[in-house]
Amino acid sequence: MRLISQSDAEIVQIANLVIRSTARNTVHRSLREAWESTPNNPEKAFAYAAYSLAYVQVETISSERHKHLTHAVEALTDCLVSYDDWWLARFLRCETMQELPPSTENHLHRQVVSAEEDRLELLSRQEKLLKTEPYFLCPYISEAKASVCQGKIDDAINTVDVGLEKVKLFSVQYRLNVLIQPFISAILLFREVGLETIAERIKLAGLSLFPRSATLASI
DSSP states (O other): OBOOOHHHHHHHHHHHHHTTSTTHHHHHHHHHHHHHHOTTOHHHHHHHHHHHHHHHHHOOOHHHHHHHHHHHHHHHHHHHHHOTTBHHHHHHHHHHHHHSOGGGGGGOSSOOOOHHHHHHHHHHHHHTOSSOOGGGHHHHHHHHHHHHHTTOHHHHHHHHHHHHHHSOOOOOSSOOHHHHHHHHHHHHHHHHTTOHHHHHHHHHHHHHHOTTOHHHHHO
16 A cells, blocks of 8 residues: 655655745646646646645635645646556545545546545555554544545444554654544544543544644644
8 A cells, every 4th residue: 555655755745845835826737837838747637736736725615625626636646647546546535535525526527436436445445554654644534524424423433442442553754634624523523412521532533643733632
């Protein structure tokens, strides 16, 4: 399995920095042109996807956010065509698909699977590895979050239990906001339905993975 590499992490981190600079539009245009001109280059596709997802964080117009999310899904799909075992590309596609309305799938220029299928694929591949990574907990938290949104509270609690049982918790080498965000969302969702104990377990697990996250610590 292609696990998170230093290169993956640097691309995501740089995208988050550049998006807040005056050069963001120029960089965005350049990355998109590079992706479109070489669609079989997974590294360029990943760079454009990371930048598009970073753009969503600063974009306030709904239609523009939707456009960037859609482009990210398409670029990440190109990544997975080249490397279907690319952990971060699949996780990001899963999380991004959850942000889009179901009807979006009919308008994509790439054939993609659902967020649920991406999660199941990740979990299946993770279980086949002899060594686990602490961020392998992220798909479980993502699944729990989706279950809460669907009103399947018992399933959500069970998913959290299974994840905490299967994944050894220690600090993640690469502290990326895209890995921290599912924990924050899940904590808020579990609190919203009155399950403070589960929310606290998720928070403690998140802090084991990302001990320097001020956001997690203060939520």
